[in-house]
Amino acid sequence: MAEFVILRGFIKIPISRDAKTPDYKYSVVMGVRRISTLFYNSKDVHFHYSNGTVIILPSKARKERANKSLVSGTEMYDPKNTDSRSKRYWLTNLYRRSVVSVERVFTLVVELGPMHRVYASPDRYIQGPGALERVGPLALQHGKSALIISDSDVWQVVGDSVEESFNDVTTTMERSNFTGECSTSEIDRLTDVASKRNADVIIGIGGGKAIDTAKAVCGRTGEVVGSVPTVASTDAPTSSLSIIYTEEGTFERAHRHDFHPSFVVVDTNVVAHAPTRWFISGIGDALATWFEAKATWENEGRTIHGARPTYASKAIARYSYDLLRENAEDAVHAVNEDTVTESVEAVTEATILLSGLGFENGGTAAAHAVHDGLTTLSGISDATHGEKVAVGVLVQLILEAYPKEEIKDIISFADAVGLPVSLRDIDSIDPTREELLRVGHVACDSEGSMGNEGIDVTPEDVANALQTLDSINESE
Template sequence: MAISVLLSPSRYVQGKNALAELGTYITKIGKNPVIVADDVVWGLVEETVSTSFAGEDLPVKRVGFGKFATAKAVDELVELIESGSHDVIIAIGGGSAIDAVKASGFLADIRWVSVPSAASSDAPTSALSVIYTEEGEFVEYRFFPRNPDLVLIDTQLVANAPVKFLVGGIGDALATYLEARATWRGQGSTMAGGRPTHSAFALAKLSWELLWENALPALDAVRAKTVTPALEAVTEANTLLSGLGFESGGLAAAHAIHNGLTAAPQTHGLTHGQKVNIGSLTQLVLEGAPTQEIEDFIEFTTRVGLPNTLTEIGLSNENTKELRAIAEAATVEGETIHAMPFPVNADMVYDALLAVEGISRRVRAERGLPEPELYVAH
């Protein structure tokens, strides 16, 4: 029988003003931490983190971060860790900063911590990093033998962040159940290195259910910069449940198509979750999902504010060259699309991408939803 594997971080902490307790948790992990955060994020958290660290007699050493987790950025962090004899590295910020910290912590053989500043992706909990080029094109996945020692997310920070980050996190998390379901039905392996566990599949489904119930009121809470039970539920769905669900439940077509989309310059500037949502809808079309499921998904994601047409990611059916390139990149050997329960090739992905525009426009018109607006990359 195939082996099933479940991975998880050592400790997950979530709640309003949880950042004030960061020092309490870090002191149990290391005594000479280094923090990685860009200038904007550090401006928001410096006072709270410094006070928290002072209470535990921990030094405050912080370095900045660029835009993407590149191989160069990872190597520079390794040099920093080794020159400063740091024993724990902490990422405060978005998914790319977190991915760079995980990769550098592994290479330097120290412990690592994820402190997401928004509920914008499921990267914080996982034992892998996504590496990009300087332009934001997907390069590779890097896998590690363990997950973060701590994931801490302050839901007041989530409430204060721009609403687009929570929208992107919802798009990323919605894919979790769809991809885990496809992997479960097939014979593919997960990022954890085995078949999906029942628990991971259940967590992926719970993430999906919490999002459908709470996403819209959670977005209202962020617009009001307040923490509500709905926002707590969506934060957990986006971060913990989606993180465990994707890693031990399986990735399939949605994230492979996302990876292909990163190569199209028209999509640059979109969040990870926005591009993943196009991958999710394309996967539903690709697998011949029930019409009701596809149409409900289009309505729900439109109301959330996620793109479900090519127009909304800067493309059209006339961009045949780019769409062919996306389809080819999504189906290269080793991509997660091959966890689908049937063989998939580039022609199938290309046809599904072409179908998305018409299906979404029809459903939006029939259900009284706004027409898509053209995205222009900056």
């Protein structure tokens, strides 16, 4: 059996790359405080699947019985004695590293065998000036009735071009207004619209939230989705994820679909004329891709597909980072002038395509976990996804104990392109320790991506890293 690794109040048993398929279907380890016990009674547990791992949660009844029957640190049983009460196989001596002091029954996570590598991507990616002319012909390849989801501001910019792209095709097109938040209620509303109009192609046009909403609607209707980002602000357009928020904009969950966009169309004329802040935000989101993929790879973590990262995704993530370092400053200057240059093309591709493929197939880690936590802070509701991720990248480097000079180098780059490098930069002024711990608790949630870090990160660690980041910036 593989070595235990303790993570955020539960235990995970990772399977190494050369591991053999275990000859057991599953095992369950639970414990209270300083005692660990192996149970085989499936009635005592609930099963949950997350990140390619079966997480086995103790039932309420199991917790109650365990709290009554197990005494902190006072009972030691021979792991070889298979006749111990209730067929418990005690692991205290055999896996002493797994015995930790906790105040509740913790969870054991057991892989059901070695994971395969998985690489997933959209069917087609098209980028360049004037690419919007391809939307109608691409819709024709997939259906007869297209529903476009976009807000009124976006439609004012691209509506004429998109409508013209449908002039010479037989596919019909209608638009439904997107209200601005990828929330459950908005997904419900637009799913109803799509069903009533018998749409067989759903096209999200705009930012990441509009596109994520279109994907979520397709997840309900089973139709084809097209992705047409009008800003290079995130790597959402190519992925199979929808990030769901509350109606107030607080992160709720990440939902993975079993499909990708059938086509992604990026018109760089539109990207270059959009507000520069969105372009910079995309650089912040993509900046995390290499560091998170590197952490996932080195720690034998899992991607959103519950799979091992591929060599291709690792290389793509690295090249995305290299393109940003080589081109980002020049690209930002060009976008400020509403100009499409080769640097703009390079950064747009790095942000949308390479970062999208890199994060989905290479894995995410602390940077995006911290982003999720930062959504709970008051005063930063106007901060973009990429701006919060940029802060998350720096927190990840601190948690991983990167050399201070390397952290300062990333801070210098981020600052040069206009990204936030502290909580103050995203309008969080002097948050309390309690608020920082709340960020940490969300970041360390077992459903998140913090588990791909090779260290046991606690909410206190995240809070401390956020404070350290502010200290580093104040010292400059």
